[in-house]
Amino acid sequence: MPPPRLPNPVERYAIPWNGGEVSCLRRTGVKRALVLLHGLYGGAIHFDAAFSDTALSRHALLAIDLPGFGYSDKVEPTTIQTVAEAVKGMIDDQKFDKKPWLVAHSLSGSVAARILDDVIGVSLIEGNILEDHLRFSDDVIAHDRAAYGGIFSRLEKNALVALRFQTQPRDRESLKRYAATYAQCTADTVWDIAKDSNEDIRAHTTRALFADWRGPLYCLFGSEGSYGETIHDVQEALSCAVLREISNSGHFPMIDNPEETYAAIAAHMQNRSSHA
Amino acid sequence: MSENSIETCIVTFFRERGKDIPHPEADLFELQIIDSMELLELVMHLEEKLGLEVDQDRMKADNFRSLVAILDTMGHAAAKAS
Numbered sequence: 001m002p003p004p005r006l007p008n009p010v011e012r013y014a015i016p017w018n019g020g021e022v023s024c025l026r027r028t029g030v031k032r033a034l035v036l037l038h039g040l041y042g043g044a045i046h047f048d049a050a051f052s053d054t055a056l057s058r059h060a061l062l063a064i065d066l067p068g069f070g071y072s073d074k075v076e077p078t079t080i081q082t083v084a085e086a087v088k089g090m091i092d093d094q095k096f097d098k099k100p101w102l103v104a105h106s107l108s109g110s111v112a113a114r115i116l117d118d119v120i121g122v123s124l125i126e127g128n129i130l131e132d133h134l135r136f137s138d139d140v141i142a143h144d145r146a147a148y149g150g151i152f153s154r155l156e157k158n159a160l161v162a163l164r165f166q167t168q169p170r171d172r173e174s175l176k177r178y179a180a181t182y183a184q185c186t187a188d189t190v191w192d193i194a195k196d197s198n199e200d201i202r203a204h205t206t207r208a209l210f211a212d213w214r215g216p217l218y219c220l221f222g223s224e225g226s227y228g229e230t231i232h233d234v235q236e237a238l239s240c241a242v243l244r245e246i247s248n249s250g251h252f253p254m255i256d257n258p259e260e261t262y263a264a265i266a267a268h269m270q271n272r273s274s275h276a
Numbered sequence: 277m278s279e280n281s282i283e284t285c286i287v288t289f290f291r292e293r294g295k296d297i298p299h300p301e302a303d304l305f306e307l308q309i310i311d312s313m314e315l316l317e318l319v320m321h322l323e324e325k326l327g328l329e330v331d332q333d334r335m336k337a338d339n340f341r342s343l344v345a346i347l348d349t350m351g352h353a354a355a356k357a358s
Contacts, residue, residue, distance in 0.1 A: 151313060158316035164335045
């Protein structure tokens with residue numbers, strides 16, 4: 001029996017953007033690329049399990065550090081729109097032969113809605129769509145921008161505990177790796193993007209953009225995630241959305257149960273391709 | 277580790293912040309005695325001072341909602357460590 005085919009190597013890569021850099025983790029592959037976008041306080045590293053996942057082993061992967069997060073520089077102003085433009089810049093730079101499939105976690109749901117023309121399909125993981133999904137950004141903008149600096153530094157000190165309330169990483173090393181993203185962003189970045197995202201969701205902009213879109217929208221939710229019963233409101237708001245609950249997961253299904261999360265996304269992509 | 281030493285540690289955390297717990301079953305969130313940030317600091321404080329680690333499946337806000345709940349959570353951690 002031939003040895004199993006190993007995925008191509010992962011590399012960190014950056015493009016110049018607005019006087020700074022936008023950074024990503026990427027891997028080439030023979031199957032359609034997936035672009036992976038993290039949420040508030042996060043980074044590309046939150047998708048590290050995708051790079052070793054069997055269901056995605058032949059897909060190209062591009063996990064982007066959003067501007068101001070991970071290894072990417074902040075853009076001014078930091079808004080959903082300017083962040084989406086940076087993501088689009090990184091996607092364009094890859095020169096994929098086919099449009100990629102976008103996977104967006106939490107706050108990145110609003111970013112995803114801005115680049116729908118550039119992708120073939122979208123999977124939102126606990127993605128922000130409705131007003132009920134704003135708990136994390138509400139907590140941020142409950143303080144004014146200057147005062148949030150003090151709150152953020154307390155949060156940064158307690159990042160490990162904060163993540164333990166939200167995720168169930170398999171080991172302490174993974175937890176530390178994911179929590180390190182709190183130290184890579186700044187209070188101003190978090191506050192700016194949280195405020196803009198909140199306004200966007202409350203104005204129903206993200207919801208309207210998805211409602212007008214004709215591509216596949218796959219919404220994944222953790223069985224013990226942040227959105228609870230409101231997942232049914234998503235179906236009501238966006239009749240085209242296909243919902244999927246990921247078992248044994250909170251707000252971070254890609255960390256808590258990566259096998260089920262990525263297998264579900266891969267199967268949905270495959271299913272949509274065969275119907276296309 | 278005795279329940280008394282755990283309770284002392286909890287009460288000290290609140291006293292240092294100028295807060296008192298009105299009664300053991302008082303809802304600390306509802307009474308705004310603790311907010312989400314202080315909850316993180318409470319867990320950090322208890323784990324450091326008591327040398328314990330709260331079980332991952334107990335990392336839910338409800339398990340820190342009252343003095344009774346916190347004692348139960350930390351008592352469970354102590355029992356597991358011993």
